Amino acid sequence: MAGVGRPRAFDPDVVLDAAIDVFWRRGYEGASLSELTAAMGIKPPSLYATFGDKARLFQSALRRYVDRNMxxxxxxxxxxxxxxxxxxxxxxxxxxxxxxxxxxxxLSVQAAVATEGSTQLAHLTENRARIQCLFADRFRRAINEGDLREDEDPDELAAFLITVSSGFAIRAADGVTRESLLAMARHALTGFPTPLSTSRFAEHQATDPKDHTHA
Incomplete structure (x- = not known):
């Protein structure tokens, strides 16, 4: 009974961050339980007691990733x-x-590439779909406000952004530099309706990167 009520000897957020790193590099199927617990610095019983099984650990890691990085x-x-x-x-x-x-x-792109035939792949797909819906709703508002033409398709514009950003994630994992990807972003934006001038887009690039690193 000595252990009853004893507080955890680890910070759940810290060990979740370690799990994120493993899932990010290995995908869901590729991340073994032994690899996860070793990276997290905990024993399997602690993992199960705190997070449930591997599937629920992955879902918790994905939620924390979204909150921390996006x-x-x-x-x-x-x-x-x-x-x-x-x-x-x-x-x-x-x-x-x-x-x-x-x-x-x-994580949501890299893990999806390395995850096949799993319910976890559905979670990753749903996460991207939720983000796409947020942008589609924002572009519908832009149409209502007269910022976009009425004949623009907000769903297509949102899908365009998610597709481009997914490509950026894959190319970044290939080692393509930030500068090259920003140049690709400039080219991609030439296909977006009512574009700003190049100089005004440069203002967006000039934003302190530290503002985004916790996104």
Whole structure:
């Protein structure tokens, strides 16, 4: 009975961050329980007691990843025009997928590439779909406000951004530099309606990268 009520000897957020790193590099199926517990510095009974099984650990890790690394999405959605939304999102995404000190790319993309035939793949797909819906809703608002033409398709514009950003994650994992990806973002934005001038887009690039590294 001595252990009853004893507080955990570890910080759940710290060990979740370690699990994120393993899932990010190895995918869901590729991340073994022994590899996860070794990285997290805990024993399997502690993992099960705190997070449940491996599947629920992955879901907790994905939620923490989104909360910790994707705040740039919220910042982008708050921009005053549709083009500014797109520019802020793609710029923030490039900065996030090329942040020193953590794996290149994006957990939801890299893990999906390494995850096949799993319910966890559905969670990753649903996560991207939720983000895409947020942008589609924002572009519908832009149409209602007269910022976008009425004949624009908000769902197509949102899908365009998610597709481009997913490509950035894969290319970042290939070792493509931040500067090259930002140049690709500029080219991608030429296909977005009512574009800003190159000089105004440069203002988005000039934002302090530290503003996005916790996104």
């Amino acid at each position: 705040g740039y999405i919220t910042d982008a959605l708050a921009q005053p025009t549709a083009f500014a939304v797109a520019a802020a999102f793609l710029t923030g995404n490039v900065i996030a997928v090329t942040t020193p000190g953590r794996p290149a790319g994006c």
